[in-house]
Amino acid sequence: MTTLTQSRDIGFLKEQARLVRIEILKMLTLAGSGHTGGSLSAADIVTALYFYKMRHKPEYPKWPERDRFILSKGHAAPLLYTVLALTGYFDKSLLSTLRKTGSPLQGHPSSKMLQGVEVSTGSLGQGLSIANGIALGLRLDNSRARVYCLLGDGEIQEGQVWEAAMTAGHYAIDNLCAIVDLNELQIDGRCEDVMKITPVPAKWNAFNWHVFEIDGNNMEEVVTALDEAEKIKGKPSVILAKTVKGKGVSIFEGKVEYHGLAPTKEELEIALKELGEHGK
Amino acid sequence: MASREEKCGQDIATRDAYGAALAELGKRNSRIVVLDADLSGSTKTAKFAKAFPDRFFNMGISEQDMIGTAGGLSLTGKIPFASTFAIFETGRAWEQIRQTICYSRLNVKLVATHAGITVGEDGASHQALEDVALMRVLPNMVVIVPSDGFETRQVIDAIAEYEGPVYVRLGRAKVPAVMPPDYKFEIGKAYKFRIGSDVNIIASGIMVSAALQAKEILIKEGIDVGVINMSTIKPLDTQALLEAAKNSNLIITAEEHSIIGGLGGAVSEFLSENHPITVKRIGIKDTFGGSGKPDELLKLYGLTAEDIVKTVTEFMSK
Numbered sequence: 001m002t003t004l005t006q007s008r009d010i011g012f013l014k015e016q017a018r019l020v021r022i023e024i025l026k027m028l029t030l031a032g033s034g035h036t037g038g039s040l041s042a043a044d045i046v047t048a049l050y051f052y053k054m055r056h057k058p059e060y061p062k063w064p065e066r067d068r069f070i071l072s073k074g075h076a077a078p079l080l081y082t083v084l085a086l087t088g089y090f091d092k093s094l095l096s097t098l099r100k101t102g103s104p105l106q107g108h109p110s111s112k113m114l115q116g117v118e119v120s121t122g123s124l125g126q127g128l129s130i131a132n133g134i135a136l137g138l139r140l141d142n143s144r145a146r147v148y149c150l151l152g153d154g155e156i157q158e159g160q161v162w163e164a165a166m167t168a169g170h171y172a173i174d175n176l177c178a179i180v181d182l183n184e185l186q187i188d189g190r191c192e193d194v195m196k197i198t199p200v201p202a203k204w205n206a207f208n209w210h211v212f213e214i215d216g217n218n219m220e221e222v223v224t225a226l227d228e229a230e231k232i233k234g235k236p237s238v239i240l241a242k243t244v245k246g247k248g249v250s251i252f253e254g255k256v257e258y259h260g261l262a263p264t265k266e267e268l269e270i271a272l273k274e275l276g277e278h279g280k
Numbered sequence: 281m282a283s284r285e286e287k288c289g290q291d292i293a294t295r296d297a298y299g300a301a302l303a304e305l306g307k308r309n310s311r312i313v314v315l316d317a318d319l320s321g322s323t324k325t326a327k328f329a330k331a332f333p334d335r336f337f338n339m340g341i342s343e344q345d346m347i348g349t350a351g352g353l354s355l356t357g358k359i360p361f362a363s364t365f366a367i368f369e370t371g372r373a374w375e376q377i378r379q380t381i382c383y384s385r386l387n388v389k390l391v392a393t394h395a396g397i398t399v400g401e402d403g404a405s406h407q408a409l410e411d412v413a414l415m416r417v418l419p420n421m422v423v424i425v426p427s428d429g430f431e432t433r434q435v436i437d438a439i440a441e442y443e444g445p446v447y448v449r450l451g452r453a454k455v456p457a458v459m460p461p462d463y464k465f466e467i468g469k470a471y472k473f474r475i476g477s478d479v480n481i482i483a484s485g486i487m488v489s490a491a492l493q494a495k496e497i498l499i500k501e502g503i504d505v506g507v508i509n510m511s512t513i514k515p516l517d518t519q520a521l522l523e524a525a526k527n528s529n530l531i532i533t534a535e536e537h538s539i540i541g542g543l544g545g546a547v548s549e550f551l552s553e554n555h556p557i558t559v560k561r562i563g564i565k566d567t568f569g570g571s572g573k574p575d576e577l578l579k580l581y582g583l584t585a586e587d588i589v590k591t592v593t594e595f596m597s598k
Contacts, residue, residue: 068355111384119355119386123379129345130380133352133360136337140313141356160376163345171337 002088004058006051013219016086017047018275021248023082023095025271028262031099034107037258038152039079041183041216041243046076048222049148050083058088061115067145068118068134072127073152073181074108075260080117081105089116125158127151128178132167135176146230147176154186157195162207168236169208177229178209178238181216183245185256200240209238216241249274288430288461294450295393297429299324301436302361302391306332309440313353315339317346317364322452323393325363343368347376347388354387359440362388366395366408366449374414381445382418389439390415391448396536397564397581398453398486398574407569408449413541415447416514422446422467423514425535425543427488428457431511434465442467449485451536453574456489459509470517472524476506479592480524480531484510484543487534487562490578493585498592504528505592516546518554525555530595532560534588536578539563560591 054067097103104113108122131149210232214221229237246252249271313335320326329336339346350360369392426432439446483491495505533544544561
């Protein structure tokens with residue numbers, strides 16, 4: 001098992017994100033199905049959370065003082081599993097069981113089957129409400145722990161997201177930071193064509209949130225936004241992270257068909273070369 | 281707890297008993313938090329809200345968000361009670377209950393009021409006749425339908441001690457007290473008023489009272505009738521059910537709910553596999569409700585003691 005090393009060093013975090021992408025692609029190829037595009041687009045964000053920002057103890061997953069991460073876009077499970085494995089929640093060899101019968105690495109995260117998963121997700125639009133509830137509970141306990149919640153941009157078409165956005169604004173939940181992975185694509189096509197979500201920042205502003213707009217594939221910007229969000233008091237923060245779906249591998253980047261497709265063996269070869277994983 | 285004895289015998293609405301029990305529970309247990317969706321005056325959670333404003337969250341008219349927020353609170357060790365009308369709680373937010381509460385087996389108590397047609401004048405849109413079916417089908421869910429105020433108070437105390445998701449179905453209208461002073465509620469344990477050798481009536485909620493009235497009438501007619509209060513619909517007390525079925529020729533189920541998927545469904549499913557016997561289901565016959573006075577509606581939809589009597593005598597005369 002790995003021991004957790006955390007650092008704000010951008011070079012270190014970029015290297016972790018590269019390793020995360022490699023493991024995501026390997027596990028997806030072995031599984032033969034799963035969500036490639038949205039796992040890669042958010043890889044820098046989730047890497048920054050687990051390898052830098054969040055206070056957590058992989059050897060003590062239920063540590064009461066831990067910061068919480070809720071993967072509302074549950075289909076990015078391969079990303080969560082990889083980061084959990086690489087930070088030491090479980091052995092990396094388990095990644096090869098993704099989506100297999102009986103594996104704790106279900107197609108979408110199950111908290112009853114895998115250590116480190118706070119709550120089961122997969123049905124879109126429900127995570128932010130859960131994150132609010134955790135944040136309110138922590139506040140009642142005067143805990144300094146924070147809650148992070150990752151949503152997809154297609155996901156914010158769900159009405160419950162805006163119920164939750166209203167709740168967080170109303171109750172001024174400032175120990176919460178939502179992050180929206182704005183990769184502009186959803187399973188049926190461009191969000192712009194399927195169901196327009198723009199203007200996104202104005203919507204969150206209108207619901208009484210403090211809004212950050214960043215390049216979500218730029219590690220420096222991700223880390224800075226996470227630091228700044230922690231300083232916002234009296235209202236919840238949202239980081240609107242513009243990303244590229246399939247980021248890191250040219251053949252997947254911006255391609256809507258890789259929302260729910262796993263790489264073939266040949267595509268994996270190309271991807272590993274691009275990610276600098278020579279001859280493996 | 282000391283007030284338990286004196287509360288027995290009171291004809292009150294189960295929602296009123298809930299409001300009182302919850303406020304008392306709040307004093308004893310600081311982990312209790314309460315959520316409501318803009319109906320706290322009607323669900324009676326307002327009493328808790330007034331006593332413990334820091335532990336009460338009005339979520340506005342947004343049931344789906346309420347369920348998720350309750351789930352999140354439970355993940356920090358709180359014991360959330362989330363309340364609204366039964367139709368909105370179980371219908372509007374069914375998928376949130378499935379995905380967030382039941383799949384992760386979160387310790388959330390869903391206590392809904394205004395179930396059944398005795399909601400009255402508000403009519404079909406506000407009368408949950410399917411809620412027990414919707415909750416019973418979910419893995420990990422416990423489903424409880426208390427019969428009177430005295431039982432409701434005990435149910436609220438019991439579910440706070442139980443770890444896991446629970447649905448409790450309460451009503452708007454005042455109901456007759458039926459449970460005896462020495463009654464002690466336990467999750468999954470039915471109360472046998474009496475086991476009959478001809479017929480046994482398995483009832484829940486307000487229909488326990490109707491079943492007891494029907495029993496008096498039928499016994500006078502020489503038919504040996506028993507009554508069981510099956511307040512926990514899931515898990516079903518199969519021991520009590522088997523005892524009733526083995527001792528009689530007819531099982532009647534009586535509920536203020538659709539005859540599909542509720543108590544009648546649960547009893548029929550179990551008996552057809554384990555002790556086949558005729559089961560007649562008294563309940564709402566696959567239709568919507570309507571506006572009116574509760575008593576008039578109970579007559580209109582065939583949910584009175586007389587309806588039970590008629591069903592039994594028809595069967596016995598065959």
